[in-house]
Amino acid sequence: MDNFWPIVIEAAIKSVFIIFVLATGFAYMTFAERRVAALLQTRLGPNRVGPFGLLQPLADAIKLIFKEELIPGGADKVIFLLAPVITVIPALVILAVVPWGPTAPIHCCQVTIPGLNITLGGAYFTIQSGLGLADVNVGLLYILSVASIAVYGVVLAGWSSDNKYAMLGGIRSSAQMVSYELALGLSVVGPIMLAQSMSMVDIVNAQSRVWFVVYQPVGALIFYLATLAEVNRAPFDMPEAEQELTAGYHTEYSGMKFSLFFMAEYIKMIGVSAIFATLFLGGWRGPMAEQVPLLGMAYFFAKIAASLFFMIWLRSTHPRLRYDRLMALGWKVLLPLALANVVVTAAALIDTTLFAIVVGALVLIGVVALAAYAWRRRASAGGRAAVAQSPAT
Amino acid sequence: MSLANIAAGSSPPRDQAGVLDELRGRFGDDAGTVQPTGDGIPTLWVSPDSLQQVMRYLKTEIERPYRMLFDLTAIDERLRANRQGQPDSDFTVVYHLLSFERNADLRLKVGLKGDYPSLPTMTDLWPAANWYEREVWDMFGLTFDGHPRLKRILLPPTWQGHPLRKEHPARATEMGPFQLPEDKEAREQEALLFHPEEWGLKRHGDDEDFMFLNLGPQHPGTHGVLRIVLQLDGEEIVDAVPDIGYHHRGAEKMGERQSWHTYIPYTDRVDYLGGVMNNLAYLLSVEKLAGIEVPDRAQVIRIMLAEFFRIASHLVWYGTFAQDVGALSPVFYMFTDRERVFSVIEAVCGARMHPNWFRIGGVVEDLPNGWQTLVADFIKYFPPRLAEYDKLVMQNAILKARTQGIGGCSLDQAVEWGLTGPNLRACGFEWDFRKKRPYSGYDQFEFDIPTAQGGDCYGRAVVRVEEMRQSLRIIEQCLKNMPPGPYKSDHPLATPPRKERTMHDIETLITHFLGVAWGPVIPPGEALVSIEATKGINGYYLVSDGSTWPYRVRIRTPSFPHLQVIALLSRGFMIPDLLAILGSLDYVLADVDR
Numbered sequence: 001m002d003n004f005w006p007i008v009i010e011a012a013i014k015s016v017f018i019i020f021v022l023a024t025g026f027a028y029m030t031f032a033e034r035r036v037a038a039l040l041q042t043r044l045g046p047n048r049v050g051p052f053g054l055l056q057p058l059a060d061a062i063k064l065i066f067k068e069e070l071i072p073g074g075a076d077k078v079i080f081l082l083a084p085v086i087t088v089i090p091a092l093v094i095l096a097v098v099p100w101g102p103t104a105p106i107h108c109c110q111v112t113i114p115g116l117n118i119t120l121g122g123a124y125f126t127i128q129s130g131l132g133l134a135d136v137n138v139g140l141l142y143i144l145s146v147a148s149i150a151v152y153g154v155v156l157a158g159w160s161s162d163n164k165y166a167m168l169g170g171i172r173s174s175a176q177m178v179s180y181e182l183a184l185g186l187s188v189v190g191p192i193m194l195a196q197s198m199s200m201v202d203i204v205n206a207q208s209r210v211w212f213v214v215y216q217p218v219g220a221l222i223f224y225l226a227t228l229a230e231v232n233r234a235p236f237d238m239p240e241a242e243q244e245l246t247a248g249y250h251t252e253y254s255g256m257k258f259s260l261f262f263m264a265e266y267i268k269m270i271g272v273s274a275i276f277a278t279l280f281l282g283g284w285r286g287p288m289a290e291q292v293p294l295l296g297m298a299y300f301f302a303k304i305a306a307s308l309f310f311m312i313w314l315r316s317t318h319p320r321l322r323y324d325r326l327m328a329l330g331w332k333v334l335l336p337l338a339l340a341n342v343v344v345t346a347a348a349l350i351d352t353t354l355f356a357i358v359v360g361a362l363v364l365i366g367v368v369a370l371a372a373y374a375w376r377r378r379a380s381a382g383g384r385a386a387v388a389q390s391p392a393t
Numbered sequence: 394m395s396l397a398n399i400a401a402g403s404s405p406p407r408d409q410a411g412v413l414d415e416l417r418g419r420f421g422d423d424a425g426t427v428q429p430t431g432d433g434i435p436t437l438w439v440s441p442d443s444l445q446q447v448m449r450y451l452k453t454e455i456e457r458p459y460r461m462l463f464d465l466t467a468i469d470e471r472l473r474a475n476r477q478g479q480p481d482s483d484f485t486v487v488y489h490l491l492s493f494e495r496n497a498d499l500r501l502k503v504g505l506k507g508d509y510p511s512l513p514t515m516t517d518l519w520p521a522a523n524w525y526e527r528e529v530w531d532m533f534g535l536t537f538d539g540h541p542r543l544k545r546i547l548l549p550p551t552w553q554g555h556p557l558r559k560e561h562p563a564r565a566t567e568m569g570p571f572q573l574p575e576d577k578e579a580r581e582q583e584a585l586l587f588h589p590e591e592w593g594l595k596r597h598g599d600d601e602d603f604m605f606l607n608l609g610p611q612h613p614g615t616h617g618v619l620r621i622v623l624q625l626d627g628e629e630i631v632d633a634v635p636d637i638g639y640h641h642r643g644a645e646k647m648g649e650r651q652s653w654h655t656y657i658p659y660t661d662r663v664d665y666l667g668g669v670m671n672n673l674a675y676l677l678s679v680e681k682l683a684g685i686e687v688p689d690r691a692q693v694i695r696i697m698l699a700e701f702f703r704i705a706s707h708l709v710w711y712g713t714f715a716q717d718v719g720a721l722s723p724v725f726y727m728f729t730d731r732e733r734v735f736s737v738i739e740a741v742c743g744a745r746m747h748p749n750w751f752r753i754g755g756v757v758e759d760l761p762n763g764w765q766t767l768v769a770d771f772i773k774y775f776p777p778r779l780a781e782y783d784k785l786v787m788q789n790a791i792l793k794a795r796t797q798g799i800g801g802c803s804l805d806q807a808v809e810w811g812l813t814g815p816n817l818r819a820c821g822f823e824w825d826f827r828k829k830r831p832y833s834g835y836d837q838f839e840f841d842i843p844t845a846q847g848g849d850c851y852g853r854a855v856v857r858v859e860e861m862r863q864s865l866r867i868i869e870q871c872l873k874n875m876p877p878g879p880y881k882s883d884h885p886l887a888t889p890p891r892k893e894r895t896m897h898d899i900e901t902l903i904t905h906f907l908g909v910a911w912g913p914v915i916p917p918g919e920a921l922v923s924i925e926a927t928k929g930i931n932g933y934y935l936v937s938d939g940s941t942w943p944y945r946v947r948i949r950t951p952s953f954p955h956l957q958v959i960a961l962l963s964r965g966f967m968i969p970d971l972l973a974i975l976g977s978l979d980y981v982l983a984d985v986d987r
Contacts, residue, residue: 037721037722040722041721041722041725041726042725042726042729043725164604164606164607165606168606168628168968172628234719234721235719235791237719245968246612246613315721316721316722317720317722317785318719318720318789318791319715319718319719319720319789319791319792319795320718320719320720320791320795320969321719321791321794321795322794322795322967322969322970323628323967323969324967325794
């Protein structure tokens with residue numbers, strides 16, 4: 001039990017740091033989204049508060065704190081209050097297992113806590129510590145399981161609001177998140193097999209020579225699309241589709257409760273970007289990163305920022321998919337593709353000949369499936385044309 | 394001849410009056426009496442008993458039938474002077490029919506006696522008659538026997554009286570102070586409760602319970618105060634009932650207390666995206682009544698501005714349509730371009746959305762110096778932008794998936810329900826009044842009428858996008874061939890009269906004084922002139938009894954039937970599709986409710 005307190009304190013300090021980074025990141029993510037979208041839309045965006053509008057998130061926070069908190073009369077109050085909390089906590093803890101940089105020397109000094117009679121370490125000392133909260137050997141499993149908790153928050157918010165728009169949003173998101181979790185889960189199997197480990201630290205270390213996105217382009221694409229659906233980002237922002245459902249599951253929320261949902265969405269964006277960078281873009285790896293740990297962190301943040309920018313860009317460019325087509329995409333395209341990807345990866349890891357055979361077989365299956373699909377589509381299109389020509393009703 | 398042949402071939406010769414002989418041949422003297430009118434539309438008074446027979450004959454049996462119920466309205470005749478030998482009646486219900494094969498209109502009138510008379514419904518013959526008859530009931534208190542759901546449509550269900558009756562006050566100050574005693578408040582509250590049965594909706598199906606969703610009147614996707622009551626099975630739309638009237642301002646009633654001249658700015662606000670296009674429809678009717686010939690230069694100025702407004706209106710539609718299917722950026726680009734259009738319009742008219750620029754007999758002023766540069770700049774600026782939007786919006790795979798095959802209707806259905814404009818042309822039917830009945834000198838211009846196949850959301854979009862290019866062509870021809878000459882007619886009824894000679898002879902001075910102080914006195918008669926407005930065919934049916942103000946102003950707007958068809962288009966689709974359909978129909982609620 002000697003080193004119990006040092007570990008707890010180290011973890012606490014790191015946790016505070018991560019939450020601080022995420023909370024600030026969330027605030028400036030909203031700012032970045034508005035400014036970047038404005039740039040893409042020939043507008044200015046918020047530029048009044050502070051230099052370049054940099055204090056805008058602060059102003060927003062103050063505004064939201066002082067807003068009236070409304071609870072609809074017919075709402076289930078306990079669940080209504082609980083839902084934003086359930087949504088935001090998984091978003092905050094999901095990054096616990098992601099390494100932020102290489103192992104780095106951390107300089108400490110002795111601290112004595114009066115009354116407890118505990119002494120931490122010597123006078124001055126240095127410990128080697130990974131730049132990350134925890135290196136769990138089932139890190140990826142942890143991420144998948146924590147991520148799937150978030151759906152409860154959205155569903156409960158939609159259900160407890162006593163509002164049909166909110167309920168439709170909640171139903172849509174439960175179906176969407178559950179469906180896309182399958183493709184998401186299968187798309188990360190590739191990196192796991194390549195790294196022979198579920199630990200995020202090991203996965204990053206396995207990419208010391210080549211990023212996994214090179215070996216796993218399909219997996220990376222599926223992962224990215226599925227995470228977009230998981231965090232309800234355009235073009236998969238069905239649950240809160242403004243033009244259809246006014247604001248979806250958070251229609252009835254106001255003030256800080258609303259901002260918690262907002263916070264969860266943006267923090268999850270940062271989170272999935274970090275995971276994407278870790279799994280496929282080499283995490284913190286980059287030139288000179290091992291020698292200068294802070295540089296590794298900078299690389300990591302740069303990769304996250306690139307992914308976030310891409311999300312904003314996508315949102316500004318594309319319309320929204322229709323809900324049933326989104327489900328079709330998840331179940332009929334992404335899931336089979338992810339399965340095939342797993343099979344191909346496994347074959348490639350075992351033997352080159354096997355790899356060739358599997359790829360050949362899959363291509364054959366794919367061609368047959370596509371042909372059958374095209375044939376059915378043409379048949380149904382003909383049927384539709386016939387309906388259109390039917391006499392007036 | 395079928396409609397498709399008209400679309401493909403040249404336009405058939407106009408045959409307005411032939412139908413009267415055919416009717417007399419079929420019905421003999423029962424056909425009714427013919428009334429001469431100034432606008433050349435054959436007008437026939439039919440008795441209420443033979444109405445349905447005549448209508449059925451005209452729609453289904455006659456060769457080259459009258460397929461479209463273009464308009465249905467009524468006139469309160471009780472105070473009308475100068476009836477010019479028309480049959481006696483207290484109320485007259487007026488049906489305007491449109492035949493594509495003949496390229497002709499037909500006006501049927503039914504004279505009714507009594508305070509609250511009734512007549513048979515036309516809803517079994519034309520589904521589009523449903524809303525029109527409800528409006529007549531709402532406004533005049535005339536009952537249509539056999540109507541499936543004769544309820545108020547534009548006014549709230551608790552409204553007392555029927556506003557377009559002459560005894561109903563036109564101003565709030567004539568109505569006495571507003572009071573809300575408790576029992577009235579309770580009645581109003583009661584009227585707000587939702588009972589599906591009253592909307593013709595079912596609560597339960599064979600093996601499912603339906604959910605009712607109240608979309609609007611405050612909803613980001615409805616483009617204004619429109620309410621749609623949805624009967625849902627999951628997210629699938631089983632039935633949709635639009636509820637309109639939230640934007641009703643009584644534009645037709647206002648017409649009855651404005652002079653012919655001072656009513657012009659009110660028309661601007663009817664289709665508030667169409668600007669001068671509304672002025673044009675109204676003024677063409679007035680000019681037809683007054684017999685005014687508009688000089689060439691004024692006509693070309695009118696056409697140029699009208700086409701600018703067509704582009705401005707279509708740009709608003711383009712952006713909001715993209716936004717309705719979830720694309721966030723295009724609307725900003727299109728509004729930026731609309732500002733360009735407005736900067737030209739502003740330079741000419743001094744106003745942007747509501748220019749109030751056309752006058753009886755011409756336009757307010759000549760074009761400003763340097764207008765050519767502005768117009769030429771825009772002509773150069775706009776086509777590359779359109780090309781870029783094609784890539785961004787029209788060729789976007791997600792947008793195509795969201796709109797192709799969604800909310801389609803057949804050509805027959807479109808005609809049946811009274812669709813006009815781009816929504817009709819999207820069904821592959823080339824019907825545009827600018828070509829078929831060139832008004833204001835459109836026959837002097839070279840342009841094409843775009844059409845699309847399938848009549849779905851994407852088809853409607855394709856038509857509008859191409860129409861912007863064609864409008865630009867027309868504007869370019871206006872720029873190159875602007876004729877010299879006066880910008881206003883020197884007809885004595887042109888208002889305000891041309892001022893040059895007022896200080897030289899007393900006749901002109903007096904005319905000027907009267908025309909400005911009282912407004913022009915338009916000769917008695919009635920006229921309907923329809924134009925191809927931004928959203929479809931817009932027509933003003935004006936009745937004058939020889940006074941300084943209209944006796945009756947009827948505004949036939951394209952958006953009204955376009956909204957009525959929502960249920961037909963959206964049944965079986967999902968909520969997101971409904972939003973795409975609403976976006977693609979391109980309506981303006983002020984244009985629906987007037």
